[in-house]
Amino acid sequence: MRKINIGLLGCGTVGTGVARILLEKKDLISSRIGAVLELKYVADLDTSLDRGIKFAEGVFVSDASKVVDDPEIDIIIELIGGEKIAKDLILRAIDNKKQIVTANKALLASSGNEIFKAAGVKGVDVAYEASVGGCMPVIKSIRESLIGNNISSMTGILNGTCNYILSKITDDGSTFEAALLEAQIKGFAEADPTLDIEGLDTAHKLAVINSIAYGMEINLKDIYIEGISKITPLDIEFAGQFGYRIKLLAISKHRGNFVEARVHPTMIPFRNMLSNVNGSLNAVTITGDDVGDILLYGKGAGMMPTASAIISDIADLARNILCGSVGRVPLLSCQMTNIRSIPILPVDEILTQYYFRFSSQDRPGVLSKISGILGKYGISLKSVHQKGRKTNGSVPIVMFTHLCREEDVRKAFDEISKLDVVSSKPALIRIEDDSEED
Numbered sequence: 001m002r003k004i005n006i007g008l009l010g011c012g013t014v015g016t017g018v019a020r021i022l023l024e025k026k027d028l029i030s031s032r033i034g035a036v037l038e039l040k041y042v043a044d045l046d047t048s049l050d051r052g053i054k055f056a057e058g059v060f061v062s063d064a065s066k067v068v069d070d071p072e073i074d075i076i077i078e079l080i081g082g083e084k085i086a087k088d089l090i091l092r093a094i095d096n097k098k099q100i101v102t103a104n105k106a107l108l109a110s111s112g113n114e115i116f117k118a119a120g121v122k123g124v125d126v127a128y129e130a131s132v133g134g135c136m137p138v139i140k141s142i143r144e145s146l147i148g149n150n151i152s153s154m155t156g157i158l159n160g161t162c163n164y165i166l167s168k169i170t171d172d173g174s175t176f177e178a179a180l181l182e183a184q185i186k187g188f189a190e191a192d193p194t195l196d197i198e199g200l201d202t203a204h205k206l207a208v209i210n211s212i213a214y215g216m217e218i219n220l221k222d223i224y225i226e227g228i229s230k231i232t233p234l235d236i237e238f239a240g241q242f243g244y245r246i247k248l249l250a251i252s253k254h255r256g257n258f259v260e261a262r263v264h265p266t267m268i269p270f271r272n273m274l275s276n277v278n279g280s281l282n283a284v285t286i287t288g289d290d291v292g293d294i295l296l297y298g299k300g301a302g303m304m305p306t307a308s309a310i311i312s313d314i315a316d317l318a319r320n321i322l323c324g325s326v327g328r329v330p331l332l333s334c335q336m337t338n339i340r341s342i343p344i345l346p347v348d349e350i351l352t353q354y355y356f357r358f359s360s361q362d363r364p365g366v367l368s369k370i371s372g373i374l375g376k377y378g379i380s381l382k383s384v385h386q387k388g389r390k391t392n393g394s395v396p397i398v399m400f401t402h403l404c405r406e407e408d409v410r411k412a413f414d415e416i417s418k419l420d421v422v423s424s425k426p427a428l429i430r431i432e433d434d435s436e437e438d
């Protein structure tokens with residue numbers, strides 16, 4: 001049986017899972033692929049950590065460049081993370097005509113266009129299923145299974161850490177800090193968890209799937225990003241009282257000549273299936289003109305689910321090598337010459353519904369002042385509620401709007417925040433509720 005040599009760069013949580021599958025399921029995988037996948041090298045700077053795996057003599061090395069320059073290596077798996085070193089190694093491996101597997105969403109979001117271009121020039125494949133949604137086959141579904149569809153929108157929970165934190169606060173009354181610590185211990189969170197909680201990790205993933213869904217260049221910089229750090233237990237409680245759950249969503253909509261792409265905490269009604277995706281689980285709804293909605297659901301982070309996606313990429317590349325069909329599936333779903341630069345709509349121009357919470361003095365005229373400003377900017381209210389009792393002389397006023405323009409909402413908010421009757425910074429959460437759109 002033909003042998004395909006693999007070099008693994010980075011043996012942290014996911015790398016250890018990949019090594020484990022390659023070693024422990026070697027026969028199963030060979031029987032399915034028709035080739036032996038040989039883990040020739042594992043490179044990691046930390047040579048002392050006990051990973052619970054017994055590597056054969058000479059497999060574990062500390063010098064990654066030795067791996068990418070070895071002429072016998074067929075496939076390089078980059079699991080180092082970060083951008084600079086990982087990018088240099090990937091470009092060097094491409095130059096050496098290695099096939100590449102990476103889970104590095106931050107790198108693809110920032111330098112994917114350059115990496116895919118370099119791969120195209122050298123005629124090598126870059127596989128990246130594990131970069132979005134852990135074990136869920138998001139990339140394969142969009143790029144291959146839905147190839148005949150015009151995709152009109154995608155809505156996803158793509159960060160296990162944020163979903164875990166929001167679920168723990170909502171369902172168990174945990175504090176933000178305690179839930180984040182648990183997510184870190186469980187190995188979902190990024191090395192720098194602000195990437196998770198401030199929404200950037202989700203945006204990295206959205207930038208990648210926007211590109212393959214809509215045939216556009218990868219564009220991270222124009223995605224609107226807002227994380228979950230300002231979400232309070234009070235807003236989570238009020239959301240529940242009105243039939244909503246708060247999720248950090250990646251939302252994108254293809255609107256002809258532009259794309260709407262945003263990441264922010266969002267209220268979704270209980271009947272939306274995404275509202276039942278809890279804990280560290282991920283899910284994404286993809287809407288195509290032939291299929292309608294499909295929903296992918298599964299573990300978006302963690303050692304073995306993410307390793308499973310990496311193994312699927314390795315298998316695809318190994319099969320391509322066996323059949324001499326490298327480049328069979330275009331790297332970004334469209335042929336590279338057909339990738340366009342589609343602009344992302346500035347967030348000020350989006351139309352959506354909103355939840356507002358103001359903390360204000362409980363006295364006559366307050367509501368009319370606030371609603372007067374909202375009316376001035378054409379913001380149409382669906383309902384207004386004064387919630388709970390006075391604390392420190394203030395009461396929460398909760399409002400739900402019909403569809404309105406973000407720019408108008410921002411201007412109104414600025415004015416309302418300056419009112420002397422409004423005692424603390426108001427809260428604003430966008431709502432996705434199709435049934436309510438007018």
Ligand code: HSE
Pocket residue numbers: 131133134158159160161162188189190196201300301302
């Ligand atoms: N930090 C990420 C998450 C890991 O929490 O989902 C998977 O990309």
